[in-house]
Amino acid sequence: xxxxxxxxxxxxxxxxxxxxxxxxxxxxxxxxxxxxxxxxxxxxxxxxxxxxxxxxxxxxxxxxxxxxxxxxxxxxxxxxxxxxxxxxxxxxxxxxxxxxxxxxxxxxxxxxxxxxxxxxxxxxxxxxxxxxxxxxxxxxxxxxxxxxxxxxxxxxxxxxxxxxxxxxxxxxxxxxxxxxxxxxxxxxxxxxxxxxxxxxxxxxxxxxxxxxxxxxxxxxxxxxxxxxxxxxxxxxxxxxxxxxxxxxxxxxxxxxxxxxxxxxxxxxxxxxxxxxxxxxxxxxxxxxxxxxxxxxxxxxxxxxxxxxxxxxxxxxxxxxxxxxxxxxxxxxxxxxxxxxxxxxxxxxxxxxxxxxxxxxxxxxxxxxxxxxxxxxxxxxxxxxxxxxxxxxxxxxxxxxxxxxxxxxxxxxxxxxxxxxxxxxxxxxxxxxxxxxxxxxxxxxxxxxxxxxxxxxxxxxxxxxxxxxxxxxxxxxxxxxxx
Amino acid sequence: xxxxxxxxxxxxxxxxxxxxxxxxxxxxxxxxxxxxxxxxxxxxxxxxxxxxxxxxxxxxxxxxxxxxxxxxxxxxxxxxxxxxxxxxxxxxxxxxxxxxxxxxxxxxxxxxxxxxxxxxxxxxxxxxxxxxxxxxxxxxxxxxxxxxxxxxxxxxxxxxxxxxxxxxxxxxxxxxxxxxxxxxxxxxxxxxxxxxxxxxxxxxxxxxxxxxxxxxxxxxxxxxxxxxxxxxxxxxxxxxxxxxxxxxxxxxxxxxxxxxxxxxxxxxxxxxxxxxxxxxxxxxxxxxxxxxxxxxxxxxxxxxxxxxxxxxxxxxxxxxxxxxxxxxxxxxxxxxxxxxxxxxxxxxxxxxxxxxxxxxxxxxxxxxxxxxxxxxxxxxxxxxxxxxxxxxxxxxxxxxxxxxxxxxxxxxxxxxxxxxxxxxxxxxxxxxxxxxxxxxxxxxxxxxxxxxxxxxxxxxxxxxxxxxxxxxxxxxxx
Numbered sequence: 023x024x025x026x027x028x029x030x031x032x033x034x035x036x037x038x039x040x041x042x043x044x045x046x047x048x049x050x051x052x053x054x055x056x057x058x059x060x061x062x063x064x065x066x067x068x069x070x071x072x073x074x075x076x077x078x079x080x081x082x083x084x085x086x087x088x089x090x091x092x093x094x095x096x097x098x099x100x101x102x103x104x105x106x107x108x109x110x111x112x113x114x115x116x117x118x119x120x121x122x123x124x125x126x127x128x129x130x131x132x133x134x135x136x137x138x139x140x141x142x143x144x145x146x147x148x149x150x151x152x153x154x155x156x157x158x159x160x161x162x163x164x165x166x167x168x169x170x171x172x173x174x175x176x177x178x179x180x181x182x183x184x185x186x187x188x189x190x191x192x193x194x195x196x197x198x199x200x201x202x203x204x205x206x207x208x209x210x211x212x213x214x215x216x217x218x219x220x221x222x223x224x225x226x227x228x229x230x231x232x233x234x235x236x237x238x239x240x241x242x243x244x245x246x247x248x249x250x251x252x253x254x255x256x257x258x259x260x261x262x263x264x265x266x267x268x269x270x271x272x273x274x275x276x277x278x279x280x281x282x283x284x285x286x287x288x289x290x291x292x293x294x295x296x297x298x299x300x301x302x303x304x305x306x307x308x309x310x311x312x313x314x315x316x317x318x319x320x321x322x323x324x325x326x327x328x329x330x331x332x333x334x335x336x337x338x339x340x341x342x343x344x345x346x347x348x349x350x351x352x353x354x355x356x357x358x359x360x361x362x363x364x365x366x367x368x369x370x371x372x373x374x375x376x377x378x379x380x381x382x383x384x385x386x387x388x389x390x391x392x393x394x395x396x397x398x399x400x401x402x403x404x405x406x407x408x409x410x411x412x413x414x415x416x417x418x419x420x421x422x423x424x425x426x427x428x429x430x431x432x433x434x435x436x437x438x439x440x441x442x443x444x445x446x447x448x449x450x451x452x453x454x455x456x457x458x459x460x461x462x463x464x465x466x467x468x469x470x471x472x473x474x475x476x477x478x479x480x481x482x483x484x485x486x487x488x489x490x491x492x493x494x495x496x497x498x499x500x501x502x503x504x
Numbered sequence: 505x506x507x508x509x510x511x512x513x514x515x516x517x518x519x520x521x522x523x524x525x526x527x528x529x530x531x532x533x534x535x536x537x538x539x540x541x542x543x544x545x546x547x548x549x550x551x552x553x554x555x556x557x558x559x560x561x562x563x564x565x566x567x568x569x570x571x572x573x574x575x576x577x578x579x580x581x582x583x584x585x586x587x588x589x590x591x592x593x594x595x596x597x598x599x600x601x602x603x604x605x606x607x608x609x610x611x612x613x614x615x616x617x618x619x620x621x622x623x624x625x626x627x628x629x630x631x632x633x634x635x636x637x638x639x640x641x642x643x644x645x646x647x648x649x650x651x652x653x654x655x656x657x658x659x660x661x662x663x664x665x666x667x668x669x670x671x672x673x674x675x676x677x678x679x680x681x682x683x684x685x686x687x688x689x690x691x692x693x694x695x696x697x698x699x700x701x702x703x704x705x706x707x708x709x710x711x712x713x714x715x716x717x718x719x720x721x722x723x724x725x726x727x728x729x730x731x732x733x734x735x736x737x738x739x740x741x742x743x744x745x746x747x748x749x750x751x752x753x754x755x756x757x758x759x760x761x762x763x764x765x766x767x768x769x770x771x772x773x774x775x776x777x778x779x780x781x782x783x784x785x786x787x788x789x790x791x792x793x794x795x796x797x798x799x800x801x802x803x804x805x806x807x808x809x810x811x812x813x814x815x816x817x818x819x820x821x822x823x824x825x826x827x828x829x830x831x832x833x834x835x836x837x838x839x840x841x842x843x844x845x846x847x848x849x850x851x852x853x854x855x856x857x858x859x860x861x862x863x864x865x866x867x868x869x870x871x872x873x874x875x876x877x878x879x880x881x882x883x884x885x886x887x888x889x890x891x892x893x894x895x896x897x898x899x900x901x902x903x904x905x906x907x908x909x910x911x912x913x914x915x916x917x918x919x920x921x922x923x924x925x926x927x928x929x930x931x932x933x934x935x936x937x938x939x940x941x942x943x944x945x946x947x948x949x950x951x952x953x954x955x956x957x958x959x960x961x962x963x964x965x966x967x968x969x970x971x972x973x974x975x976x977x978x979x980x981x982x
Contacts (some may be wrong), residue, residue: 334777
């Protein structure tokens, strides 16, 4: 049953092959079995899940069920969930229970989905390996000594290991696409503003975007349908009609113009990875698509720009964690300064502190113009590169990561090397474009991903293009042996 | 040496919106601590600010009232610093691009001298909460009700040259924000507060001296005292060979002194940057036009209209329009009472005097416009004299009833019965034979003496003009 997609499970529920309670119990059992090995979750909400499943079953019986009613899901522990602990994988929020729900989790709950628990992640979404979590590293289900990627490592590992059919994540610089690629699942980061950020704990507000982990593009279309839309509580969400993402899945890709950025095939890319990308492109050619070489000249600027913009925003976003109103407070503070210093020093992990310090530095008087303003200018040039490209092509394709999953511990003490693993994903966030990672093969038994980048609000087209590939390949159907 | 002081003001005016600038929580004053702070005001994780459009409209209104440029695309920025009453660790404000740009206003001194003061900018921002140091032993309480309250910070150029000018400017801004209805201007509740940048330089010198910023000036009285104190302090230092340090000084009204809070070296680096949670504030020309249509009459226009419509002297019109409440009061009385000058005299004299004596503003007046109208009508129709009216006014003030009731109850109606008056005059003539004789001998100014006697005999209720006529006729016919 766990190998079934959301679409298949939804059909089974409607036909009465099993109830939502049975389905929920089945996945809870899997969680209980594999959680000790994988550490993919921070919180398991068994009791409330079964309660929600019961309600879903009643809805299904009454015939009012939608595509998502009764389907279990796991949420990244960055989304606030009313009455349930939301930690952002930080000691700082180990005791934090939000009195409100994020728009994302609220919308999915209203659609009848059953929350199984909250997924592990890099602390405050800062990391590319899920090793910075206060709750410990997540293991890659394909090979337990490898990282699952990050920051949404728990969400990716959970879907790869089928602890839930689908999960949510967030992507600030690749935090959905990179772990999706390393875990062999389908990961979608929509256009900035497509999904509300309300109730999603902010890392870098101008880059953060919620998205999905699924076993197929078809499943992603169904989740996105419910998650997307304007939210008056988020001024940066965009008031634009949400198209029917499932309706266009089967459109033909004949005549599709695929852009191939030469900068994504640099010496840093594993030649075996390049080979897999070539094979994926061949599949598209067979379907009638054409490949066009394109130029994204500012690609090499994207990591430096990102590591100015994201830490700057995070240094300010994380100021609210001060030990005054909620979250971690140090023992017996001597005075106000001591309260701030020790609560934040003790409550935050190393990577978070590193980024807060970088950010505070780049925003400070005398450095602001040289770093922050310069980065904003380059950010516009990076967006301009994509604009030029999309005047010639329908979609851009390339690798998601330079290599498959690296070993746990391998890059933890080398932040720059860790940062470089996001080289192909970061520019998409800086430009605010939608991006998708789909399984496109295996290298030494480890999955790799093909990245699809679309123009603004063209999630429908991306899902269509991915779905057509998944009709002629079965990489997305492979599951690890646990 | 002769010194010149240079003053610029930063005025924080609380906007009279229904809810906070970035959340739906109420901004009403005086609620139990932390009952008017929602998740957004508390800076909870993941919550986001949404701009209150009412606050934007109010800022535009202010811009229009001071002939300022309205910025078509202004930016909200984060001012980062740690303080327990600042829940997010940053204040959302406007830094490089404020909603209101350069403007100008005319101030008028009490001696009638006029002067133009330039406004640098006005920007929208949120207020912080309050730290309560007194009520908790060894701890500090935090009340976040005020956090997120919308403020318009109005920054002037250093165009003022005396504490008196600074007060006149502050009063002018106060008058404008109340006229256009964007603030209640309540200084006790902190809805209108001011910081002053003060420096001195030798008269004739162009370059500005080093300035000190005075904080916590929450009344017109304090601002004048504090600025004068600071000017003296700076002159003393320079004249005794010292140097002014750029610093922030706090005014202590109880001790009547200013003391240093922090120097420039200790000043925070606020790490301003555009708030990524808020889109640029775009104001279309049509929005400005719409608001222009809704603009109320401004103080100067109202003064000119009062002069023209009610044939009032400029100074009277100026006083009557000094506050929107007094002007409204005047116009309300004017719909019921004909004599414009009579109303003006009563409002500027009796009413303002009584209000000032009791430290009340017009809104708190125990005598309503309708009540005063009734009283003034009785003067107009000669039921009572102006002198008696003052007594009646006092009785109304003390809550003894309306004018007619009081006149009736206390028997204050003027005696208009000529027979009764004549009888009274006959008696006075009979009892004052010496004065009669002097009058007959040409001392005609004694007429006033007889009128006075008659007024006394009538206990003030005789109509003086009528009495005058009767006495003159009787004396002349003797």
